[in-house]
Amino acid sequence: MLLKKPKQQPKPVEVPTSLAERLTQARAEAEAFIEAKVQELKAAPDGASLPLDWLRYNLRADHGGAGAGCNCRVALSLLEDKQ
Numbered sequence: 001m002l003l004k005k006p007k008q009q010p011k012p013v014e015v016p017t018s019l020a021e022r023l024t025q026a027r028a029e030a031e032a033f034i035e036a037k038v039q040e041l042k043a044a045p046d047g048a049s050l051p052l053d054w055l056r057y058n059l060r061a062d063h064g065g066a067g068a069g070c071n072c073r074v075a076l077s078l079l080e081d082k083q
Helices: 019-043 052-064 071-082
Strands: none
Touching: 019 052, 019 071, 052 071
């Protein structure tokens, strides 16, 4: 019985992503992280009676300033607090 070596599969070529795509992905991940934190606050006994929009606004105000429009800045602040 002859055993054949399996053919080596060519490695997939990594297509470099553009800066715009990486920034869009980072922004989406930051927004998802913030939303997860808002859901954690809502699940806590103290946050159960508060509206989601208020929790979201308060979280942003505490971690990025009153007019924090930058998800990345808020997410980084939340991560710093976590450590």
